[in-house]
Amino acid sequence: MAEPSSNSPRLPLPDGLVPEEVVVRTEKRWFMIMAAMLVVMMAVIVATGITGALHPSSNVEVIDPTTLHLQGEFIESNLGTAFEPDGSVTVRIIAEQYEFVPQCLQVPVGTPVKFRITSADVVHGFLLPDTNVNTMVVPGFVSEVRTRFSKQGDFAMPCHEFCGLGHHAMWAHVRVVPKERLGNPTSLARVTCATQ
Numbered sequence: 001m002a003e004p005s006s007n008s009p010r011l012p013l014p015d016g017l018v019p020e021e022v023v024v025r026t027e028k029r030w031f032m033i034m035a036a037m038l039v040v041m042m043a044v045i046v047a048t049g050i051t052g053a054l055h056p057s058s059n060v061e062v063i064d065p066t067t068l069h070l071q072g073e074f075i076e077s078n079l080g081t082a083f084e085p086d087g088s089v090t091v092r093i094i095a096e097q098y099e100f101v102p103q104c105l106q107v108p109v110g111t112p113v114k115f116r117i118t119s120a121d122v123v124h125g126f127l128l129p130d131t132n133v134n135t136m137v138v139p140g141f142v143s144e145v146r147t148r149f150s151k152q153g154d155f156a157m158p159c160h161e162f163c164g165l166g167h168h169a170m171w172a173h174v175r176v177v178p179k180e181r182l183g184n185p186t187s188l189a190r191v192t193c194a195t196q
């Protein structure tokens with residue numbers, strides 16, 4: 001017989017049947033460890049969700065993706081950044097193979113911003129790196145994400161759901177600028193980079 005190796009268990013395993021009280025004790029310990037892990041993971045999800053203002057990936061608002069260009073909120077003249085009476089802004093975007101419309105957006109710094117985005121064809125993704133903005137864009141639904149940009153700058157906005165052969169080229173830009181740059185807050189005109 002070979003010598004027991006150095007990593008063999010300190011206590012020899014019992015021969016034959018393991019006594020029931022040992023089984024019960026061991027299972028109780030594993031159950032407690034597993035329950036503790038679940039509690040910790042739930043706490044992490046809740047804490048990061050609250051501190052990072054994260055949202056569920058989509059809400060349940062429905063829309064007909066086949067008539068976006070004909071009627072309703074997402075007609076072409078209503079896309080882009082719009083001022084609300086309370087001083088916040090709403091940005092409306094369509095995602096389609098393989099572009100975001102408008103392709104470049106301007107939003108004010110230090111102001112509540114609400115993105116409303118929907119898809120005209122397949123599932124796309126809408127992500128602004130280093131912010132809480134990260135949502136799937138599903139045809140038939142309106143995804144809404146709220147945020148506030150604390151400093152000026154340019155964000156590259158990649159589509160992060162594989163949506164077809166042109167997926168890798170589906171990028172847009174969000175430009176965070178001083179509020180004055182966006183013009184008259186009472187204007188009903190929609191703002192994009194092209195209108196500046």
Ligand code: CUA
Nearest residue numbers: 159161163167
């Ligand atoms: Cu759109 Cu990937």
